[in-house]
Amino acid sequence: MTWGLATSHVPSIGAAMDNGKTTDEYWKPLFDGYTPARQWMVEHTPDVAVIVYNDHANAVDLNLVPTFGIGTAESYAVADEGWGRRPVPPVQGAPELSEHLVRKVIDDSFDVATFHHLDVDHGLTVPLSVYCPEPGEAWPCAVVPVLVNVIQYPQPTAARCYALGQALGRAIRSFPRDQKVAVFGTGGMSHQLAGARAGLINKEFDRMFLQAIETEPDKLAALTREDYIREAGTEGIELIMWLIMRGALSGNIRRVHDTYHVPASNTAAALALFEDLGAKETV
Amino acid sequence: MVKAQDNYVLDLAQNRRGLALNRMCGSLKHAENRARFTAGEAAYCDSYGLSPEQKKAILERDWIAMLDLGASIFYTFKLAMLDQKSMQYLGGVFTGMTAEEFAAELRAGGRKFG
Numbered sequence: 001m002t003w004g005l006a007t008s009h010v011p012s013i014g015a016a017m018d019n020g021k022t023t024d025e026y027w028k029p030l031f032d033g034y035t036p037a038r039q040w041m042v043e044h045t046p047d048v049a050v051i052v053y054n055d056h057a058n059a060v061d062l063n064l065v066p067t068f069g070i071g072t073a074e075s076y077a078v079a080d081e082g083w084g085r086r087p088v089p090p091v092q093g094a095p096e097l098s099e100h101l102v103r104k105v106i107d108d109s110f111d112v113a114t115f116h117h118l119d120v121d122h123g124l125t126v127p128l129s130v131y132c133p134e135p136g137e138a139w140p141c142a143v144v145p146v147l148v149n150v151i152q153y154p155q156p157t158a159a160r161c162y163a164l165g166q167a168l169g170r171a172i173r174s175f176p177r178d179q180k181v182a183v184f185g186t187g188g189m190s191h192q193l194a195g196a197r198a199g200l201i202n203k204e205f206d207r208m209f210l211q212a213i214e215t216e217p218d219k220l221a222a223l224t225r226e227d228y229i230r231e232a233g234t235e236g237i238e239l240i241m242w243l244i245m246r247g248a249l250s251g252n253i254r255r256v257h258d259t260y261h262v263p264a265s266n267t268a269a270a271l272a273l274f275e276d277l278g279a280k281e282t283v
Numbered sequence: 284m285v286k287a288q289d290n291y292v293l294d295l296a297q298n299r300r301g302l303a304l305n306r307m308c309g310s311l312k313h314a315e316n317r318a319r320f321t322a323g324e325a326a327y328c329d330s331y332g333l334s335p336e337q338k339k340a341i342l343e344r345d346w347i348a349m350l351d352l353g354a355s356i357f358y359t360f361k362l363a364m365l366d367q368k369s370m371q372y373l374g375g376v377f378t379g380m381t382a383e384e385f386a387a388e389l390r391a392g393g394r395k396f397g
Binding site for chain 2 (some may be wrong): 079201263
């Protein structure tokens with residue numbers, strides 16, 4: 001394990017990159033905030049990125065809503081979410097690592113669903129673009145998608161997500177192959193898309209979360225889903241996916257960079273990058 | 284407890300209520316379905332088994348009524364994008380503002396509660 005990245009996955013962040021708007025007055029502060037993290041990540045390219053995200057009505061139908069799922073395919077097509085596909089490369093899978101992770105976390109009592117066919121939407125491709133804004137013909141790493149239901153209530157608890165992250169971390173470290181792995185936790189920060197509370201932004205909560213994800217993940221894991229919905233908004237509950245990333249890292253991490261910005265479309269947006277020093281010790 | 288915080292949490296009851304409407308909106312991820320919908324909205328609604336109230340809300344683009352009838356914002360957003368309406372436009376509809384007023388509130392730091 002080399003590093004962990006937490007980042008928002010708002011579709012309009014992807015659209016800003018796709019349409020060359022990253023230096024516009026509206027978007028420049030957000031993308032300027034990404035710069036130091038991007039520079040660091042360019043120098044630390046993983047072989048595989050395990051990307052924890054949620055689908056947005058593109059691959060997961062409301063007929064069947066798995067709480068947790070892992071993609072096991074050779075490759076994943078970029079989804080048409082209703083407004084045409086993003087002009088980014090298809091995502092290459094890492095089926096052997098996927099298979100290993102599925103077996104290990106099921107042995108660890110997490111009954112995950114598996115996806116052999118999965119069109120990946122902005123929840124996965126926007127974080128990849130945050131990491132690598134100009135992939136050219138292919139992304140610089142293979143990907144294992146880890147899906148979390150955050151759309152339909154009841155979502156998994158934050159504590160369960162943190163524990164899944166710890167199980168994934170154990171599974172990744174036990175993979176009998178010398179591969180560099182990064183873990184992405186996506187979604188958040190505070191946002192409320194529908195209803196009378198639309199536009200809710202709670203900077204105090206976001207700042208607290210952004211700090212505590214490094215130093216006090218147990219405190220964040222103890223919050224209820226009602227806490228997340230009340231404080232960060234109905235969609236702000238996506239923050240529980242950051243806890244899966246955090247759980248997967250070792251206990252020995254260093255914060256490389258973070259940034260926080262309001263607004264990105266209807267939400268607050270943040271990024272936090274952690275180097276996993278535990279991995280270094282074993283090299 | 285959930286309803287006191289937000290009326291539109293997609294719980295299982297809301298999913299059951301809105302399933303036909305959400306599946307119809309979700310189908311708009313396919314270009315051929317977008318074309319079919321545009322060619323005949325009412326017939327398209329009927330083919331997905333929408334209730335008369337849901338069909339009326341779709342045809343009239345009554346975004347709040349859609350939510351009241353079980354919609355998930357992630358599904359109805361596909362219809363909004365087909366109409367070239369942004370998430371800020373929808374935010375304005377839900378809060379009684381124009382898209383520009385809503386976007387301005389976000390740029391000023393967002394809306395606060397409690």
